[in-house]
Amino acid sequence: xxxxPLGFAITMAAFAFFIVCPRMGAMTxxxxxxxxxxxxxxxxxxxxxxxxxxxxxxWLIRKWGLTAGLGFAVLTDLAAAAVLTSVNxxxxxxxxxxxxxxxxxxKLAMWITGRFMA
Numbered sequence: 314x315x316x317x318p319l320g321f322a323i324t325m326a327a328f329a330f331f332i333v334c335p336r337m338g339a340m341t342x343x344x345x346x347x348x349x350x351x352x353x354x355x356x357x358x359x360x361x362x363x364x365x366x367x368x369x370x371x372w373l374i375r376k377w378g379l380t381a382g383l384g385f386a387v388l389t390d391l392a393a394a395a396v397l398t399s400v401n402x403x404x405x406x407x408x409x410x411x412x413x414x415x416x417x418x419x420k421l422a423m424w425i426t427g428r429f430m431a
Contacts, residue, residue: 387416
């Protein structure tokens with residue numbers, strides 16, 4: 314492990330910025346528009362509930378690579394869509410569409426950087 318405190322702080326800040334990504338903004342917007350629950354409580358409690366899922370995804374990536382981690386993330390998106398069908402079918406379908414774009418965006422990003430930055 315690297316013992317550089319500044320490097321650790323910078324890495325932690327980058328991870329926090331990754332968590333707050335456009336996909337999370339879109340999903341939060343969906344929940345805000347289609348549910349009557351307090352959105353700030355949903356964000357706080359949902360963030361705490363996501364910690365075991367993030368750890369599982371990280372373990373999968375370290376053990377079997379990015380594809381395994383993304384596969385798990387897609388499964389959690391599908392689980393979210395399945396759960397949300399009881400709240401609002403439109404939200405569930407939008408969740409699946411966002412997941413598809415995330416996968417496509419990841420593949421496109423890897424292709425572009427592999428092609429032009431190799």
